[in-house]
Amino acid sequence: MTQADRRRLAAILGMLGSGFEGEQASAARQAEAFRKRHGLTWEQMLSLPPIEPEPPSRDAAKAAAEAKAQAEAEAKTREADEARRRQWQAEIRAKGEAEWEETARRGAELAAQQAKWAAEDAARKAAWRAPRPPPEPAPKPAPSKRTPAPDLDYGWSVWHDLGILFLPMIFVPWMLVRETIRFFRWNSWIHHGT
Secondary structure (H helix, E strand, C coil): CCHHHHHHHHHHHHHHHCCCHHHHHHHHHHHHHHHHHHCCCHHHHHCCCCCCCCCCCHHHHHHHHHHHHHHHHHHHHHHHHHHHHHHHHHHHHHHHHHHHHHHHHHHHHHHHHHHHHHHHHHHHHHHHHCCCCCCCCCCCCCCCCCCCCCCCCCCCCHHHHHHHHHHHHHHHHHHHHHHHHHHHHHHHHHHHCC
16 A cells, blocks of 8 residues: 555545545445555555655645745845835825915914904004094185076966966867868868869
8 A cells, every 4th residue: 555545544534524425434344445555454554654744746845935035025026015014105105294384374374364354454443443534614606796697487487387288188189170271171171162
């Protein structure tokens, strides 16, 4: 029985501890078939010496070297990522400090401007509330040497109102009489030729 066969048997016997009855029965049948195939009894199989570890082959050494190289590359990658993260944090911190300083500077400028506006507003209000001197009297015009023209505007009189009211009462009947006379003259000329 080779070392590979003994490892195969160990794997089959390990399946006897499964929590499923079907796997346990299958493992027992495989173990019995294994014993019969090698022509051994269970007592002989249990008295076999322990399995010796196999020496590492070229593939195993190569795989170990590759695993070591991969682990080193991953470590370098992690170190680079950590350095990049620290650099980003430093840049963000520096940017935040610069923005905070700029904000503080602008806040100080705005506070100074507001104080200036408040002082100007207070001065303007004080000027408004201060008592003002009375206005100086306007100088009297010098008397004119020309004699003023007589005032000919005597105002609106009652006669004007009466004229406006009675003028249509006189003018309209006169027009009616005139047009009536014209109508009859024209009518008699048409019918009588005179």
